[in-house]
Amino acid sequence: MDNKLMLMIPGPTPVPEQVLLALAKHPIGHRSGEFSQIMAEVTQNLKWLHQTQNDVLVLTASGTGAMEAGIINFLSPGDRVLVGCNGKFGDRWADLSAAFGLEVEKITADWGKPLDTEQFREKLSADTEKKIKAVIITHSETSTGVLNDVETVNRYVKDHGEALIIVDAVTSLGAVNLPVDAWGLDVVASGSQKGYMIPPGLGFVCVSPKAWEAYKTAKLPRFYLDLGSYRKTAAKNTNPFTPPVNLVVALQAALRMMQAEGLEAIFARHQRLMRATRDAVKALSLPLFAPDDAASPAITAVIPSSVEAEQVRAVMKKHFDIVLAGGQDHLKGKIFRIGHLGFVSERDILAAIGALEASLGELGYESMTPGAGLAAAARVFAQS
Numbered sequence: 001m002d003n004k005l006m007l008m009i010p011g012p013t014p015v016p017e018q019v020l021l022a023l024a025k026h027p028i029g030h031r032s033g034e035f036s037q038i039m040a041e042v043t044q045n046l047k048w049l050h051q052t053q054n055d056v057l058v059l060t061a062s063g064t065g066a067m068e069a070g071i072i073n074f075l076s077p078g079d080r081v082l083v084g085c086n087g088k089f090g091d092r093w094a095d096l097s098a099a100f101g102l103e104v105e106k107i108t109a110d111w112g113k114p115l116d117t118e119q120f121r122e123k124l125s126a127d128t129e130k131k132i133k134a135v136i137i138t139h140s141e142t143s144t145g146v147l148n149d150v151e152t153v154n155r156y157v158k159d160h161g162e163a164l165i166i167v168d169a170v171t172s173l174g175a176v177n178l179p180v181d182a183w184g185l186d187v188v189a190s191g192s193q194k195g196y197m198i199p200p201g202l203g204f205v206c207v208s209p210k211a212w213e214a215y216k217t218a219k220l221p222r223f224y225l226d227l228g229s230y231r232k233t234a235a236k237n238t239n240p241f242t243p244p245v246n247l248v249v250a251l252q253a254a255l256r257m258m259q260a261e262g263l264e265a266i267f268a269r270h271q272r273l274m275r276a277t278r279d280a281v282k283a284l285s286l287p288l289f290a291p292d293d294a295a296s297p298a299i300t301a302v303i304p305s306s307v308e309a310e311q312v313r314a315v316m317k318k319h320f321d322i323v324l325a326g327g328q329d330h331l332k333g334k335i336f337r338i339g340h341l342g343f344v345s346e347r348d349i350l351a352a353i354g355a356l357e358a359s360l361g362e363l364g365y366e367s368m369t370p371g372a373g374l375a376a377a378a379r380v381f382a383q384s
């Protein structure tokens with residue numbers, strides 16, 4: 001049956017009808033007064049979403065473009081940076097920093113485990129000469145479903161005093177509390193196809209006054225992603241280059257929906273989706289990849305032992321038109337990941353868990369009581 005595809009991957013995420021309808025409008029001129037009004041509203045609402053008075057700049061780029069802008073605008077060749085690496089996206093930060101000639105020191109943890117905040121404390125407190133220019137960290141590590149403790153790492157960065165904290169919030173923004181001003185985060189990068197509930201194509205960078213100070217002396221080359229030009233034009237509710245106007249109109253619709261739901265309610269919903277998914281997976285005797293105390297509310301990774309992860313994905317797609325994500329790099333074929341980020345409801349989780357049970361049954365998986373997963377998820381939803 002057509003038109004029944006259900007995306008349960010951590011991006012692109014499902015898009016609400018209001019947003020699809022907004023996308024279907026004729027493009028308008030990006031130098032028009034009408035578009036400036038939209039930019040003004042969007043800019044205000046982006047600050048609301050980030051819980052900040054800082055600039056939040058809109059780029060035509062995927063999330064990685066926002067990450068790159070977050071590096072090249074604030075650092076210089078040879079600068080020493082500490083990079084947290086416990087998954088694909090932490091590694092991307094390290095590769096990106098190395099590509100621009102930064103001196104990268106990695107703080108690593110096994111994939112599936114959270115970063116050890118003590119290691120950041122030790123490195124930062126030993127740096128009495130203030131050589132470390134930035135600490136770079138992924139909040140929700142999408143490749144493993146681990147949520148890193150940015151709040152604690154940030155405290156050590158503040159004790160250090162000099163270093164900037166640069167955060168990949170691509171699958172945490174709009175899913176879990178990330179109060180940019182209360183914590184004093186310097187650079188926060190995100191992308192449209194995740195918690196924002198719109199298609200891919202926009203990147204966002206949130207920049208603190210301290211980061212703007214660093215911008216003045218940063219020497220890496222920059223042009224298209226020079227955030228200074230975005231800041232200048234944002235002050236006039238416009239853009240340095242032609243933005244994807246339809247995506248900005250979609251963003252306006254999505255941010256209105258988020259405001260109507262409320263930040264607390266959005267975070268609580270993601271907590272419920274995460275708990276229901278994890279309880280259901282446990283009830284089906286499938287091992288979870290990330291521990292309970294460091295689980296991402298955006299994505300749950302499962303590492304099945306007596307059934308093939310890729311076969312589960314194949315049956316889910318073929319039989320139920322539900323798309324789950326696979327593993328990346330060395331986890332290819334070993335894990336499958338259930339996305340529950342953005343425009344996802346409790347009903348979607350019940351549908352996905354029901355289909356998962358049916359798929360496991362079809363594959364001859366015997367370590368479950370049929371219905372146990374659904375019952376566990378329903379219990380979580382009944383409590384709330």
Ligand SMILES: *Cc1c(COP(=O)(O)O)cnc(C)c1O
Binds near residue numbers: 010011064089140141
């Ligand atoms: C999706 C994602 C990105 C950005 O990826 P793009 O494909 O460039 O949009 C970055 N970090 C994390 C944690 C992500 O989940």
